[in-house]
Amino acid sequence: MSEALNVADIFGEDVFNDTVMQERLPKKVYKDLKRTIEEGKELDLATADVIAHEMKEWAIEKGATHYTHWFQPLTGVTAEKHDSFISAPLESGKVLMSFSGKELIKGEPDASSFPSGGLRATFEARGYTAWDCTSPAFVRHDAAGATLCIPTAFCSYTGEALDQKTPLLRSMEAINEQALRLIRLFGNTTSLKVTPSVGPEQEYFLVDAKKFQERKDLIYTGRTLFGAMPPKGQELDDHYFGTIRQRIAGFMKDVNMELWKVGVTAKTQHNEVAPAQHELAPIYAKANVAVDHNHLVMQTLKRVACQHGMKCLLHEKPFAGVNGSGKHNNWSLITDDGKNLLEPGKTPHENIQFLLVLTCILKAVDEHADLLRESAADPGNDHRLGANEAPPAIISVFLGEQLEDVIEQLVVTGEATHSIKGGKLETGVRTLPDLAKDATDRNRTSPFAFTGNKFEFRMVGSRDSVAGPNVVINTIVAEAFKEACDVLESSDDFDMAVHDLIKKYAYEHQRIIFNGNGYSDEWVEEAGRRGLPNIRSMVEAIPALTTEKTIKMFEEFKVFTRAELESRAEIKFENYSKAINIEARTMIDMASKQIIPAVIKYTKTLADTVISVKEAGADASVQADLLSEVSSLLTRTKKALEALIVVTDQASSMEEGADQARFYHSDAVPAMEALRAPVDELEMIVDKEAWPMPSYGDLIFEV
Template identity: 45%
Template sequence: MAQLRFEALKKLSDRPRVHVDLPSPFVSKIFGENVYGIEQMRATLAPAVFKKVSQAIKNHEKIDEATADAVASAAKSWAMAKGATHFTHWFQPMTGGTAEKHDSFFDALAGIERFKGSELVQQEPDASSFPSGGIRSTFEARGYTAWDPTSPMFLYGKTLSIPTIFVSYTGETLDTKAPLLKALKAVDIAATQVCQLFDKDIQHVVASLGPEQEYFVVDKALFQARPDLVMAGRSVFGHSPARGQQLEDHYFGSIPGRVYDFMKEFEIECWKLGIPVRTRHNEVAPSQFEVAPLFEEVNVANDHNQLMMDVMGRVAEKHNLKALFHEKPFAGLNGTGKHNNWSLITDTGVNLYAPTSSARDNLLFLTFFITTIKAVHEYADLLRASIATQANDFRLGANEAPPAIMSVFIGSQMTAVLDELEKKGNVKIEKGDNMYMKLGIDQIPEIILDATDRNRTSPFAFTGNKFEFRAVGGSDNCATPMTALNAIVAEQLTHFYNAVNKEIEKGEEKRLAIVNVLRQYIKESKAIRFEGDGYSEEWVQEAAKRGLNNIKTTPNALNAYTTKKSLDLFEKHGIMSHKETEARTEIRLEAYIKRVQIEARVMGDLAMNHIVPTAIAYQNKLITNANGLNGLGIDNKAVIQTIKEISGYIEIIKVGVREMIEERKRINKITDTHKRAVAYCDDIKEKYFDAIRDAVDKLELLVDDEDWPLVKYRELLFLR
């Protein structure tokens, strides 16, 4: 193993930089060239067919068979002209990644290349091995993928990729996209009816998303010399280097050469695929970086984020690098998040979370702003559950990510606005040529974008014209938290609309009715608002007083999905049935168990087969040295003390690994999935992981560097 480490280190000196040239100095010349989107359809479809397709996409309507045939034929011709030989239904099962099954355009029986509308609209991949949470038996193999025309087809390599949903033979959803699409429809309906209280011209509201993606980049050979990174995505052992991120010199620093080449190439490939990546920079931790796109409709943005991670992984391989998206690949350093910047946009072009200089328009802004805060307060535990994963548990609250306590940060200016609105009991509505509100709030007409600071410790922060859901994990699929967020906002907007109409039915003037409901929401949701340091112990205590839960582990967090409140929420808005919601919770609990199992096995293997033998061999060297010193009459107390220390750590490791194995055997007999997940959390992860790691990391400081088998943090993070 030590030999593998030094072979990997030797390869570093031989790494040539891969020269990358932008095909054109104008990104606009290549942007979307591998996308079969609206403009490509306009150019390749008959005008009547294009009109049908574009209207169906805009209004979320079904596309008839004849139109689907025309689209399929045109898409095939477009793709084949670019060298495509196959097509695939690209979907997102409940595995955390994407899936695809490639079929050739070539029909051997007919002797021609063809692609029918029926093949575009629906395919039947083998669904038996995808997690279903008990919806189906493993011997039942049939499942269907169905075309999502709202997300454009794209050419990836030589394959025409068609974004699709994935459902079981009996119709239950088995993916992350289908519930997301339903949640987006729900928030569109709810938000539109609220908007029409202000402007009857608004017919649709679209949720937008800009996910900032953090990631680490390490040398490929060094990565491959770390079995824990290969198998678990994170380093289960590794002593902190003398220099980590404490100097803060990596943040926004000059981008290292090989990484810069990698960034340039993956950006080019992303642009060709229509992914609007724009920002790149060094993050806080050494070897950590970030890429951020422009905002897009949530469904498309999520598809693009999933595709972008795949592109980054493939391009990194070409540069002999490895891109890591795990939430906590290196202990003691900042973890990896995926900050979800979310807002709602009307079809008239109004960002509903953007305050303006107009008091009249700001009532619409305040309606959505306050109602969203109320939604987070009502469903804080569900929002926490939506970002619960085994990997994210390592990150949340670790002094670079938000805590597990859900709260909303709005800044001092908006706090003053809401406080003032709450206090004003007699709000006058004055009418004239320009109807406006007299709230006694001088600040409202003067609200400007980014008028407040940002709070990096807040899980859900208002940042001027959007909310930033900062707690989402770096490797997670945005669809899950976005489904939850849009669902809870849809629910609260529905409540708001009904409450306002009740006030109006009682004879209240409409704008005053709106203000009355908003004032009530401000009072009821005050507990969720927090402007201070989310890392402080004072906040933990204060949150408890406010009735906010601090749910630190995934098995306990996921309980929020199966409460009657959550089950009814998803079913009411047609997002998921009770059965589907319960199945997803089961899937995520099983995923948690399997990931902890894998990490436990990796720890056991590395500790017993690599660390302990290395430590014993080095201990034997020290014993020989001690005996030699003793024979010469030289004091050998220091050597003997080191031998004893090594022996003690070896014993801790051996006992810990053996006990952990026995505990796994016991826990695996537990039939209830939730109880088994809790046991893996409490009786494996919490009880043994840190203790075994601490002993191994102590040995790293004692054993000769030439003998140590694992690539060290200083090598992984600083050598490129």
């Protein structure tokens, strides 16, 4: 029998956390580092040398031979360059293990091959990584051994942000400054810092590794480009929260162990709606730490899946016909002394500070709905958003009955006098207790939903970093707070001014509130009448990054410069084009080399059968009809393949940029769909033994 696991004993054992720092650092050095973490004070090199030495000694005790500045370039994944701790050999031939404060604080990876959107010329190679001391270093154990990973920001030689983290840290400073202004107006003089708290829920699929290797589309693109639905999908909802299969349970156990060791608070795990789909959710953390942890979650899911003979799919829509995967970004604002600015209390109509925060957020989301939608734009999300499974492509805010009623009172009468109470939920079974009932139900169809004491942004794609969405949320809310504070700080009668402002924001931005079914066609029509943007694709969303309104806001709060925004737009257009080009060429390769040859071989078998049956004097009409149907679909497939080749060649010959991305979207994507249609029909007819790749049924039901 295996020894019982004590999670408390292993949690954070590979993290250079506060406990380790207190134990290992001299008191003055520890205090200086804490001041840097909490107040942003600059760390001098002498102090950094001491920290680096102790961090190195601790890491070597954990088995580490190398260190890396672990950063998040604009590739969508993390990057790292490993350096060993060894120094130049001594005369004796031995080496010393060294790690300086300069090496801790700053690294110089080659920046030339990372996306820069024109910020850097190819020949301008220098880039800098800078230690983010607010996110703890950790030791990662894998096939390479043990490596000390130091979370860092990444910028160019001229100071532009080339990563996801730098703008996130800037946005956190912006919202901290404006949130402190706001709570000071309400008499809070004790809180010294306000930090965005984030909890990203991670959805993913698991498939058998051997079957994965037989699908070129999964290998090259992360999703199936062909595939007919099996007789059973998710119709019975029997997979959702169902008993976890033993193979998956073993995988989840090892994932939790790996994550707990590096300080990730993996909390919840369950089966999701689609077969082979699952979810992992952590406890909340500071936004930048939550982003780092989510990258660790994604990397760990992939690594551990391989160890269990499986592959983890993080694509937003790996299988047509069943639910795709998202990443629900739960966001709130917490003071350093534990106050949640999104906590409504038992009587939210009397909680004036909360009502101002709430209406400021309504204003922010309404005024920047296009930008918030863009923050979740991804080629994979184009297949997911707006489908009958995920948030619609239209941004709206769900508040629930209680808060919607309070807002309605403010809009109609100018004053909120009561709040709907929760009451009791009677089960009707004497042996079961009656339950305290929340005042508000949840709405799983809303893209931006208030869920008790936080907002849940449900649009984010499953493989995307949550840095981008949180940069946007932090900054648009900081702007709304600033504008409110500018008004209130200059008013003669604060109570009257705050009352008028809450009423004004509620009235002007009530159109963004929607508590109904976000999946319905009626909502699309209603949103159109309200004037809410319906941005259906990534290429339609990207221009929101470079509107004058967006540039003005981001520059005011020093989150992005105009050049940084324009570069990001360029990178996103290029990434879209590259993603669709890879998918199109993979389809061409599969259709040309696998599917059409397999179907031709099958038609020969059918033709031989027709001849044999006829020669035997029997009725061969069924075989002949089947041969005719397969041949007709094969002809459609060949024509669609030829059309896709022409369109893809035309698209790839265009100059990179917005026009090319739009062409891929308008011409290549429909051509891909036109090729898929007859192939999927063929899969339903052709003998399974003759089909050249595992089916959907093989992939999602045989894990």
